[in-house]
Amino acid sequence: MLILPSQQTSTTMSAHLAQTMTLLGLTLDELQQKIESELASNPALELIEERTCPMCKRPLPPRGSCPICSQPSSVQSEDPIVFISPREDFYTGSATSTGEAPEEPFVSEMVDLPSYVLRQAAADLPVEDRLIAAYILTHLDEDGFLTTTALEVARYHHRLPSEITALIEKLKRYDPYGVCSANPVEAMLAQVDILSETMNVPAYTREVVAAYLHQMSQHHYQEIARALGTTTQQIQKVAAFISENLNPFPARAHWGDVRNPNSSDSQVFHQPDILIYHLNENPANPLVVEIILPIRGTLRVNPLFKATLKQVEEDKAEEWRGDIEKANLLIKCIQQRSNALKLLLEKLVSFQKDYILQGDLEMKPLTRAEIAGQLDMHESTISRAVSGKTVQLPNKRIVPLAIFFDRSLAHRTLIKQMIENEDHPLSDSEIRSALKEQGIEIARRTVAKYRSMEGILPGNLRQNRTR
DNA sequence: CTATGGCACGGATT
């Protein structure tokens, strides 16, 4: 699982001096990978033991006291407490108990999709199939789809295509249900089959998934109903089922959606970069914003290494100096990243506090440029900092950080609520004028767009809903 | 005739 050779770092100092690398854009996981490889390749860099707070057993920064416990626990601070925290018990694979996890000296191993699936499958497969399974699993794209075909695999391993197909079918049944499918439809079909063993699946679901997904996404329910010889109502049930239970991209994380907690580790592949919660989980307490670092302990330049530098022959010394330089740079960049994130989060959290506490309705429109101005940063800096990162809100939902810049979220949820509480199916223009009453002026066409974004049927097809 | 979705344009945002 090692990544790169340590040698050939002799790209002279000027090279990395010129490259003032920014780690801001990196995700938690990406940063972890970066640090891991740096630790492995750079002898000047070391990770020192963490200190933990005696009060809350939270890891402490190298100097100073615990940022949480040092606060009197009853403070009614308006401002959120923002701090950088080392990653805690990070997922180490095999959530399926089996106490196997002796490894991980400091940084846990990030389980990638192929090995994640293989671990589940290995025990069930005959030995001669495991190799093939491993081979298949290495040919997955980021969504969990197969980038090769059963036929090719068969030819490569000199097996019958039918055997390979059977194997793939087996693999589809492991955790990201539908993994190893060739396309979304196939994946969803696999999910239907698996789910139907444990729960009630509406009739016609298979048929719809197999042949009418396109019409489905357009909400042409009547059309489908006609074609299948059933009722529009039935198709709507199917629609609800699909959107609640099926995932066309098995391995892709689905943020925000409240996922069935059955597969406990739907977050395995996306640990949030930032946590927001109330101090001690008490809503009366101020908000705590925790920016997670992918390491436990503190990075520093190994003093021993520095000291020995003088006693090293000249030809090696240059390389060593380079290593120290690189280590310093990395540490500095990490600090810079943390600091920038901290500043950003302070602003962001206090600005969108209502959203964090009350939910989607209270989201205020905000642009990256505005924040950039306030923080005296370039907007592209903000962009980098925001993109790809995820936040866990006090209500435990994990959402992309970019959601704080979603202009229309409040409007969309308002519309959603209006429709939920309607007594008579509202048309888009009715919604528009109702919104106008409340001082929100948007075009009728826009209402329609928002509505479909929320997956709500047009008014004229909404007649008979159960709730 | 009314309600809705598709396409595409222009301005804002990244």
Place this chain on the structure above:
DNA sequence: AATCCGTGCCATAG
């Protein structure tokens, strides 16, 4: 410079 988003116009369905 590339992308996203709200909106207007128009075709189509009921």
